[in-house]
Amino acid sequence: MAAMMLIVPSWWETATHILSLGAAYALALPVGWDREKDERSAGIRTFPLVAIASCGFVLVGIAILGRTSPAQARILEGLITGVGFIGGGAILKHRGKASGTATAASLWATGALGAAVGYGLYDIAVVLSLTTFLTLRGSRPLKRATHDSSAPPEKA
Numbered sequence: 241m242a243a244m245m246l247i248v249p250s251w252w253e254t255a256t257h258i259l260s261l262g263a264a265y266a267l268a269l270p271v272g273w274d275r276e277k278d279e280r281s282a283g284i285r286t287f288p289l290v291a292i293a294s295c296g297f298v299l300v301g302i303a304i305l306g307r308t309s310p311a312q313a314r315i316l317e318g319l320i321t322g323v324g325f326i327g328g329g330a331i332l333k334h335r336g337k338a339s340g341t342a343t344a345a346s347l348w349a350t351g352a353l354g355a356a357v358g359y360g361l362y363d364i365a366v367v368l369s370l371t372t373f374l375t376l377r378g379s380r381p382l383k384r385a386t387h388d389s390s391a392p393p394e395k396a
Contacts, residue, residue, distance in 0.1 A: 247303055257299055263289075264295035264357040267369040268350045280343045284326045287301035290326065290347055294319050298358025307359075316355060323351030343348045346372050 249257070268291035269284070276283030301315040327344030348395045356365040 246379060249303070256379070260299060260357050261292050261361075263294055263362065264291040264354040265363055267291065267353055267357065270369065270373045271346055271350055271376065274373060275343055275346065280341060281332075282326075284324065286326075287347065287350050287390070290323060290350045291357070294351045294354030296354075297360040298355050319351055319355055320348075323348055342376060346376060385391050 265288045269286040272282075272284040272287030275287065289312040296320060297315060301309075305311045305315075312396075325348040330340040330347065331338055331358055332340050349368050353365045353368040356362070356368065
């Protein structure tokens with residue numbers, strides 16, 4: 241029977257892991273709040289969980305495989321696929337029209353955000369968080385204007 245290797249991180253490593261997971265959670269929270277406010281299928285609970293899970297998988301991969309291991313690509317591949325699968329569940333088709341695509345794309349961006357935090361790429365994580373949140377919030381008037389201009393004229 242092979243002996244199991246026990247990895248015991250130092251208190252410093254443990255503290256940085258907790259901070260990373262907290263940062264992923266905090267950066268995903270505004271996006272989750274936005275989706276929850278609009279009563280979307282995924283919201284205030286789902287987005288932070290996707291971010292910390294993605295971050296957690298990356299942190300575990302680094303601890304086991306090492307930061308520079310080529311196997312890190314497989315971790316990212318699995319995350320991309322897995323988060324895409326979750327996002328696919330947010331997309332609904334009704335009468336030939338798809339809804340939930342913005343929520344699905346937001347989930348995907350949140351998975352990337354969590355992975356970026358896990359790898360210590362905080363600049364990328366902050367840009368993903370801000371861009372996702374601002375796109376969801378800021379594009380609403382434009383989307384409404386587009387739908388209003390494409391509606392057929394009302395009959396008098």
